Amino acid sequence: MRYRRRLCAFPIVLALLGSPLDAFAQWENIYLPVDTIERLLRYEDFEIASFRDARFEGDRTQHAVLRFPGKVAMRVKWAAAPKRGDSFNNRPRFELAAYELQKLFLDEDDYVVPPTVARAIPLEDYPRTRSVDPTFDTSSVLVLMQYWLSNVTPDGIYDRDRLNSDSVYARHFGNLNILTYLIRHADANFGNFLLSTEPTNPRLFAVDNGVSFGDISDRPDDWRRLRTDRLPRAAVERLRGITEEDLQQALGVMIQYEIREGRLVEVEPTENRNPGRGAHKQDDVVQMGLTSREIRGVYGRLEDLLRDVDRGRIEVF
16 A cells, blocks of 8 residues: 555665664655655666556556665655656646745645656656656656655645644644645645555655646645644744745755756756746756746745734744
């Protein structure tokens, strides 16, 4: 089962890190430090040990098990980008933006989006079991990879009674809801939100954020609004320090590639060449991020949230 099965490589990870078991109590759902996961997924060589459709045959996303040097194995959700890098319900830039935005107001132990990265895979190395188009007319496929959580369930996400009786659950719920409100999450289908099965640390996660930032759909959009009138003080205070310039810096160009000999090669982001488009190619440079309009929308919602806190409409705890 997707939601409850443990990763068999967990003991190997412990041995590599040289840490006692009790140090991992807070990592019931994510077994490695976030920066380690990001580095492995973005830069390190790996072999694909398993590759199958995530939910049903023909699904757009796959469940993959990757093996890295040092006998580290990792489960990921794998999603090939569309040919032009952006289409409804397949927007890698929205998934990346949700992941990066949370870093501005949450500590790693409170992240509500699991580690999410983009990586260009040479077409000849792509799993032969899938037919896929190269991205941006290159010989590479841009793939979004998201760490596959352990010990989580899609049940019990919104529990009104627990919000009033369990302050730890209420804190995690508030952190999640801040993010979903800021990004205008518009796809609350069952399974897109997960709850940790660890009773003493009931973290909540958003694992599908591709319909957001203003996209409209016929799917449930319960998480587009604030579903609680109590929010964690620590997160709210960090929101006060975020400027629109901070958002532009963090989200305007999140990934950049140069086309070299027909392949996408990741490089350090430079100045945004086209702030009005989220995924664009000019000459041999590809940039992906939020548009200036989408970023203004995030900042406007952030200001509205803080205004409601200051007016006493939202309690902080």
